[in-house]
Amino acid sequence: MSESPNPQAARDAVVLVNLGTPDAPTAKAVRRYLAEFLHDHRVVALTRWLWCPILHFVILPFRSPRVAKLYAGVWMADGSPLAVHTARLADAVRRQMPEAQVVHAMRYGKPSLRQTLESLDADGVGRVMVLPLYPQYSTTTTASVGDVVDRVFGSSGRARMRADYHLDPAWIEAVAASIRAHWAQHGRGERLLFSFHGIPQRLSDAGDPYAAQCRASCDAIVRALELPEDAAMLTFQSRFGREPWLQPYTDKTLEALGAAGVRDVDVVCPGFAVDCLETLEEIALQNAEIFRAHGGRHLRYIPCLNESPAHAAALAALARRDLADWA
Numbered sequence: 001m002s003e004s005p006n007p008q009a010a011r012d013a014v015v016l017v018n019l020g021t022p023d024a025p026t027a028k029a030v031r032r033y034l035a036e037f038l039h040d041h042r043v044v045a046l047t048r049w050l051w052c053p054i055l056h057f058v059i060l061p062f063r064s065p066r067v068a069k070l071y072a073g074v075w076m077a078d079g080s081p082l083a084v085h086t087a088r089l090a091d092a093v094r095r096q097m098p099e100a101q102v103v104h105a106m107r108y109g110k111p112s113l114r115q116t117l118e119s120l121d122a123d124g125v126g127r128v129m130v131l132p133l134y135p136q137y138s139t140t141t142t143a144s145v146g147d148v149v150d151r152v153f154g155s156s157g158r159a160r161m162r163a164d165y166h167l168d169p170a171w172i173e174a175v176a177a178s179i180r181a182h183w184a185q186h187g188r189g190e191r192l193l194f195s196f197h198g199i200p201q202r203l204s205d206a207g208d209p210y211a212a213q214c215r216a217s218c219d220a221i222v223r224a225l226e227l228p229e230d231a232a233m234l235t236f237q238s239r240f241g242r243e244p245w246l247q248p249y250t251d252k253t254l255e256a257l258g259a260a261g262v263r264d265v266d267v268v269c270p271g272f273a274v275d276c277l278e279t280l281e282e283i284a285l286q287n288a289e290i291f292r293a294h295g296g297r298h299l300r301y302i303p304c305l306n307e308s309p310a311h312a313a314a315l316a317a318l319a320r321r322d323l324a325d326w327a
């Protein structure tokens with residue numbers, strides 16, 4: 001006979017964590033967001049006496065108004081695309097996991113990860129499974145989420161975090177299916193570009209596994225699509241600052257493709273769980289313009305998985321498996 005569930009047992013929680021985003025497309029809100037983000041040692045490891053003057057007197061005053069205008073160009077009726085899609089994704093996962101309390105939180109901005117974990121703790125939650133919405137592990141993103149989990153739960157053993165899901169078969173198939181569906185609806189370009197957010201090359205050289213995991217994800221999606229090897233290219237976008245970041249760069253690659261006579265290119269961004277400034281503005285607007293300026297015709301951006309049923313199912317299956325393994 002199967003055991004009946006203990007009605008006194010506290011329900012487990014699944015916490016979906018994304019990077020975070022400003023509350024409004026204004027210089028003030030962007031400044032507040034960037035200040036929190038760029039003070040994180042995981043993101044910028046420079047010694048504070050060097051970094052704080054640069055951040056407070058150069059980056060925050062000049063970057064915030066400029067970036068606020070970019071956010072304004074992609075802002076949705078309900079808020080920043082990253083916030084809207086992350087909340088909808090959490091709703092979709094919740095519908096697939098009635099046995100757990102599914103919530104979402106942001107590493108920077110709101111809803112604050114730290115406050116979310118503290119209130120779960122105060123409410124006497126059971127186990128807390130943290131699922132960063134970063135398919136590929138990086139010290140700059142995933143490890144920073146881990147820092148907050150450690151700060152709140154320490155070594156109590158009540159919380160765990162998944163490190164990555166860059167080769168999860170259901171996630172790979174969901175991305176491949178979204179590419180097939182896009183081709184069926186909009187036609188297929190001459191090249192498929194996989195554009196991932198970059199990190200400084202220095203971090204990769206020091207052992208950050210991010211670049212290798214991006215390559216592995218890309219290869220697995222190409223295999224699932226049964227594409228010849230030369231049909232797809234892997235590039236890195238969103239570089240920040242002056243030091244070299246992971247290469248090849250997305251914008252330089254698109255310039256070269258346009259100049260080489262490639263007319264139509266499809267771009268997919270499987271490092272981003274949901275659409276955000278870096279996909280909707282940087283890729284679908286800025287890089288499309290760069291491609292056209294160098295002779296290209298159409299850059300067709302393939303949206304992120306967002307709140308699609310296949311995405312929610314893949315994440316719910318991961319969380320359920322992690323909780324089962326924990327038992």
Ligand SMILES: C=CC1=C(C)c2cc3[nH]c(cc4nc(cc5[nH]c(cc1n2)c(C)c5CCC(=O)O)C(CCC(=O)O)=C4C)c(C)c3C=C
Binds near residue numbers: 134140
């Ligand atoms: C300063 C260095 C940065 C590192 C390292 C970095 C890594 C990194 N970021 C993402 C995902 C996202 N980044 C986003 C925006 C964004 N990223 C940086 C800087 C670094 N990112 C900045 C300054 C910004 C803000 C915008 C800007 O000022 O240019 C976003 C989008 C947020 C949104 O509101 O839409 C995402 C998502 C990953 C995955 C990553 C390392 C692997």
Ligand SMILES: [Fe+2]
Binds near residue numbers: 039052056
């Ligand atoms: Fe500072």
Ligand SMILES: [Fe+2]
Binds near residue numbers: 197238
């Ligand atoms: Fe970033």
